[in-house]
Amino acid sequence: MGLWSFVKDAGSSLFGSKAEAAEAPEAAAAKEAALKAEVEKLGLDAKGVEIKVQGDKVVLSGKAATPEAQEKVILAVGNVAGVAEVEAEDHLDAAAPVFHTVKKGDTLSAIAKATLGNANRYTEIFEANKPMLSHPDKIYPGQMLRIPQA
Template identity: 60%
Template sequence: MAIWDFVKDAGKSIFGKAEAATPKAAEPAAKPAQDAETTRKVNALKAELKALNLDKDDVHLTLRGDTVKIETRGADRETLEKLILAVGNIEGIAKVEADLPPAQGDAKEPVFHTVAKGETLSAIAKKYLGDANKYNAIFEANRPMLSHPDKIYPGQKLRIPQ
């Protein structure tokens, strides 16, 4: 299982305030409050994946502290890379664990880039793809997490197409 590191304090805020979550009445009283909070956060992560159209039936998320483990049987390599980024680029998540499917043919290991302050997709494209005008390839490789090429932020991790 591979582990990807993310900037814990950067990303989309989806967890909200802990006080807003109330444990379900059906939960046994013996369960600690931590379990209710973890369940609430996993549900928020699943809702985010659904909003991005990445919520396949066989995607299972496990949250331990600030680490999310993704398990899936049906996702191809590109989809799993997007799942990793969609979950990892959430504020409060520091690590994502997942097993990537084996590379097909001459496919290379995924390349991820963490956006630095002041960087643009054009600068990132020049660095990795040799041409600033290829920024759209990076934008497309990160859809649906990116809605516009200018909407990237420091600490965000992006897929670099090979």
């Protein structure tokens, strides 16, 4: 199992206001449904993955068909306002995922230079984060991105 930390107040707002996002446990089912809908809206292959909400933590049990699909599901549910952590099963046949949290002033080029050694490889990061990213210039502080390895 892997555990990833996210910026709780960054990301799309699926749970309503901060007050609504923090309320009683009976809202967990509604939050789980909202996260499942987000994953489906993005067109991610999450067959075999169950989403459970425990406070501000999301637990993914089971595994997606591929390590890439698993990483994208982790990011899809983690980059939601109100989610501070995502716990998920690892694909034992794959290398540990590499994620990067966007800081103020970051660009995909700057992230590519820092993580891949070449600013011109920003397109690889963009492609690795589709469909969560719709444009290379539309990233925000606190967002977590996949960094492709290979």
